[in-house]
Amino acid sequence: MRIFTVDSFTDRPFKGNPAAVCLLESPRSDDWMQSLAREMRHSETAFVTPREEGHPYGLRWFTPAVEVDLCGHATLAAAHILYSTGAASGAIEFSTRSGILTTKLLDNGFISMDFPAYLPTEIPTPAILPEALGATPEWVGAGPMDILVELKSEQVIRDLTPDIEAFTTLDARAVCVTAPAADRSTGIDYVSRFFAPNAGVPEDPVTGSAHCMLSPYWSTKFGENTLVGAQLSPRGGTIHTTYTHPRTTLSGPAITIWSGDLHV
Known part of the structure; x- marks a missing residue:
């Protein structure tokens, strides 16, 4: 399986927030994903499961300690890898614990992400x-x-x-x-x-x-x-x-x- 480290919310290496992105070829257990996230030691590791026809990509996020319900920088990292490797283009839909999240590659090179808003x-x-x-x-x-x-x-x-x-x-x-x-x-x-x-x-x-x-x-x-x-x-x-x-x-x-x- 392919694995990457991406610095998110920056255009300069070693700035922003690093995330690991693992492109899963087959399902793995929660314990395996948690162990890999612990091995990677980034604040989040994103696990992307393949998209089936008519369905979104799967996306889960793990810190070294726990699975989380929502992560922005690792979603950005996952979308960046799919765009930059040519695996995806246009709008990408991810199925997550926080519902369907959609990303788009913008003309200025930024990636936009449609997320829930939580007014405190x-x-x-x-x-x-x-x-x-x-x-x-x-x-x-x-x-x-x-x-x-x-x-x-x-x-x-x-x-x-x-x-x-x-x-x-x-x-x-x-x-x-x-x-x-x-x-x-x-x-x-x-x-x-x-x-x-x-x-x-x-x-x-x-x-x-x-x-x-x-x-x-x-x-x-x-x-x-x-x-x-x-x-x-x-x-x-x-x-x-x-x-x-x-x-x-x-x-x-x-x-x-x-x-x-x-x-x-």
Whole structure:
């Protein structure tokens, strides 16, 4: 079987978020896929099953620790491999645990992805959150998977050194922190970071699924449907978002780092 590593939401190698993409030739067990994801050590490994006539491709995502319901950067990576190898063209449909997800290759080389939108609902601030963050939340909300925390400024997001282990006590996949961009004239509208120790990922470099929540949140606040978010991890990356309730379109580039053959 063919296997690849792709850097997503970047056009530069060793930036963005790396994902492994495994093109399955035949069904494999959940334990086998989880073991391979653990071996690959990326925040997600995407497993693509062949498309039968009239049906979408199958797509599942595993962190080194668990299977997840939705992953943006590994979906982008999977679509990038199908397009770049000539296996697919036009719109690609993937059947996933989050329903049918559709991707398109755009004229500028970006890949767009039609994803669900999750407008977060305000919740009381969990008692451990301010101390664990080392910062005072401006607003706290929750989506179906993650807790969203708006902080005062982009600089606070950059300087954050949270107690990531403390987040494991929360009933959520992850804590996503966000703030408006310091200077929107640069083309960046909002910034974020994403901490997911409960999924085996202390800090994720660039998180597509988090933007399913960030996109409607900031579009609602700014009154603008189309925005650009920057994730301020050490690797960094940007995601272009367009919110049209109840969906959001996420788009960006990707680059193949290596490819090879799987021998097990």
